[in-house]
Amino acid sequence: MLNYSTSEENYIKAIFHLQQEDGTVTTNELAAELKTKPASVTDMMKKLKTKKLVHYEAYHGFRLSNEGKKLALIIIRRHRLWEFFLAEKLKFSWEEVHAVAEDLEHVSSKKLIDKLDEFLGFPRFDPHGDPIPDANGRIETSKQVCLTELPLNKTAIVCHVSDQSSEMLEVLGHKNIMIGTRLEVKKRFDFDNSLEIKTGKQAATTISDQLARNIYVKTA
Amino acid sequence: MLNYSTSEENYIKAIFHLQQEDGTVTTNELAAELKTKPASVTDMMKKLKTKKLVHYEAYHGFRLSNEGKKLALIIIRRHRLWEFFLAEKLKFSWEEVHAVAEDLEHVSSKKLIDKLDEFLGFPRFDPHGDPIPDANGRIETSKQVCLTELPLNKTAIVCHVSDQSSEMLEVLGHKNIMIGTRLEVKKRFDFDNSLEIKTGKQAATTISDQLARNIYVKTA
DNA sequence: AAATATTTTTAGACAAACCTAAAAAGAATT
DNA sequence: AATTCTTTTTAGGTTTGTCTAAAAATATTT
The missing domain is CATH 1.10.10.10 (Winged helix-like DNA-binding domain superfamily/Winged helix DNA-binding domain)
Structure with a gap:
C-alpha cells in the first residue's frame, strides 16, 4: 500500500x-x-x-474502485479507533473527539493502528456508535444506536449497556434483557417517551425512557 | 498561539x-x-x-526568538509524550518510537497533549531518557542516562530502576541505593564493566555491569 | 427540437515548499 | 591587500493543491 x-x-x-x-x-x-x-x-x-x-x-x-474502498476503510478505521481512544482513555467528550481524530487519522503507520487497536481491546464501535473496521478492512454493516432511536418494529440485538449499576442490572434481569437479546420496539408513548418492547415469544414489557437511554442495540 | x-x-x-x-x-x-x-x-x-x-x-x-523557543518546546513536548505513550502503552520498542512520533508530533491540539500527559501520569523522561517539557514549557536541564554511561566523578541522582524484582531490590537495599540517592562513579573496570561507586560519606562499593544497566540517573 | 439553465471542465494564476544554477558576500590564503 | 575558496543568497523553475473566470457538456424547460 x-x-x-x-x-x-x-x-x-x-x-x-x-x-x-x-x-x-x-x-x-x-x-x-x-x-x-x-x-x-x-x-x-x-x-x-x-x-x-x-x-x-x-x-x-x-x-x-476496489483499491479506493480498501483505502477508505483504512482511513475510517484509523479515525474511529482514535475517537475511541480519545473518549475512553483521555476522557474527551463525545462531541470533541471528531475534530481531533480528523488530524490523527492521517498518521499512516499500520503498526501504530494495529497496536492501538489491541491496546484498546479491539473495540467494535466508536463513541458515536459507528462500527470500526478490523485490521483486514472488514466492517459491520449496522450502526450501533441507542434504543431510544430504534425505529418501530425493527428487530435489533442488545450489544451494550452504558450504566452497569446493580440497580440497572436488577431491572434488566427482571425483564430478561441482556447482551445478545433480540428485541423490537412496538410502541413509543409520547407522554413520557416510554417504550413497549417485545423480546422473542414473551409478553411485551414497558421500558422507561431513562432505562432505554442506557441500552444500545444494533439492527440484525 | x-x-x-x-x-x-x-x-x-x-x-x-x-x-x-x-x-x-x-x-x-x-x-x-x-x-x-x-x-x-x-x-x-x-x-x-x-x-x-x-x-x-x-x-x-x-x-x-523567545517565541520560537516556546514553539520548539511545545513540539518537543508533543514528540516525547507520544514516544512515551508508544513505548509504555503500545509496547513499541525503544528504537521504533522515534519515527512514529515524528508524525504524531504535528497534531497540534493543546488539549490532546495535556490530556495525554495526564493519562500517562505526567512522565518526566521519554524512553531515550530525554526530559519532557511540562504544559508551561519548563524542561529539566539534564538528560536521564543509564548508570553505565555516567562519566567518572560526575555527581548524579538515581531516578529510576527498570527491574523491580525482589532480587534486584535486595542488592540495592544492601548497598543503600534507592531513588534519590546521590552518587558518583569512581572507577570503571574494563575487564567486566563493573563500577566502583561512592554514595555520600559511605565507603565505596562495587556494582556489577548487570546491576548498573538497570539503574538510571540524572546529573544534578 | 430549440432555448435556457445548470453542471462540469478547462485555462490560467497563486501560495507553499522544494529544487538547480548563477551571483554575491564573507572568510581564508598568500 | 589581492586572490581564491566557501558559504549564502538570488533568480527562476517544479509540484501539489487550491482558486476564479470562461468555455463546454449535459439537463431542463418551453
Whole structure:
C-alpha cells in the first residue's frame, strides 16, 4: 500500500461516505462536502483516476474502485479507533473527539493502528456508535444506536449497556434483557417517551425512557 | 498561539537542537540536519523571520526568538509524550518510537497533549531518557542516562530502576541505593564493566555491569 | 427540437515548499 | 591587500493543491 497525502485521503473518505447513499457521486456534491470548489474536485479526480482509486469519466460522476474502498476503510478505521481512544482513555467528550481524530487519522503507520487497536481491546464501535473496521478492512454493516432511536418494529440485538449499576442490572434481569437479546420496539408513548418492547415469544414489557437511554442495540 | 505547518515545525525543532551546541546556527548546518538544500533553508528563514520565530540577518546565521523557543518546546513536548505513550502503552520498542512520533508530533491540539500527559501520569523522561517539557514549557536541564554511561566523578541522582524484582531490590537495599540517592562513579573496570561507586560519606562499593544497566540517573 | 439553465471542465494564476544554477558576500590564503 | 575558496543568497523553475473566470457538456424547460 502506497502513501497518500492528507488531501487525497480526505477526498477518498468523503467519496466513500457520499456513495453510501448515492451510489455515484457528483462534482458539486463532493465540493460541498469538502468545502472546496468544483474545479478543485475535477483536478483531484483526474489525479485519483490515474492512481486507480476512483472510476471516473468526465461529466459522469465517480465512485471508488476496489483499491479506493480498501483505502477508505483504512482511513475510517484509523479515525474511529482514535475517537475511541480519545473518549475512553483521555476522557474527551463525545462531541470533541471528531475534530481531533480528523488530524490523527492521517498518521499512516499500520503498526501504530494495529497496536492501538489491541491496546484498546479491539473495540467494535466508536463513541458515536459507528462500527470500526478490523485490521483486514472488514466492517459491520449496522450502526450501533441507542434504543431510544430504534425505529418501530425493527428487530435489533442488545450489544451494550452504558450504566452497569446493580440497580440497572436488577431491572434488566427482571425483564430478561441482556447482551445478545433480540428485541423490537412496538410502541413509543409520547407522554413520557416510554417504550413497549417485545423480546422473542414473551409478553411485551414497558421500558422507561431513562432505562432505554442506557441500552444500545444494533439492527440484525 | 497560531498554527504552523509541518515543515515550519520541523525547521523550528531542528534549529532548537542545533543551537543547543552552537549558539547560532548556519544555513549549511541546518540544510544538512533536515536533508534539504541551502537555498530552501534561506527561503524558510525569510518566512520564519517575518513570523518573528527566528532572529536572522542575511549571511550571519540565525537563532530562535523567545517565541520560537516556546514553539520548539511545545513540539518537543508533543514528540516525547507520544514516544512515551508508544513505548509504555503500545509496547513499541525503544528504537521504533522515534519515527512514529515524528508524525504524531504535528497534531497540534493543546488539549490532546495535556490530556495525554495526564493519562500517562505526567512522565518526566521519554524512553531515550530525554526530559519532557511540562504544559508551561519548563524542561529539566539534564538528560536521564543509564548508570553505565555516567562519566567518572560526575555527581548524579538515581531516578529510576527498570527491574523491580525482589532480587534486584535486595542488592540495592544492601548497598543503600534507592531513588534519590546521590552518587558518583569512581572507577570503571574494563575487564567486566563493573563500577566502583561512592554514595555520600559511605565507603565505596562495587556494582556489577548487570546491576548498573538497570539503574538510571540524572546529573544534578 | 430549440432555448435556457445548470453542471462540469478547462485555462490560467497563486501560495507553499522544494529544487538547480548563477551571483554575491564573507572568510581564508598568500 | 589581492586572490581564491566557501558559504549564502538570488533568480527562476517544479509540484501539489487550491482558486476564479470562461468555455463546454449535459439537463431542463418551453
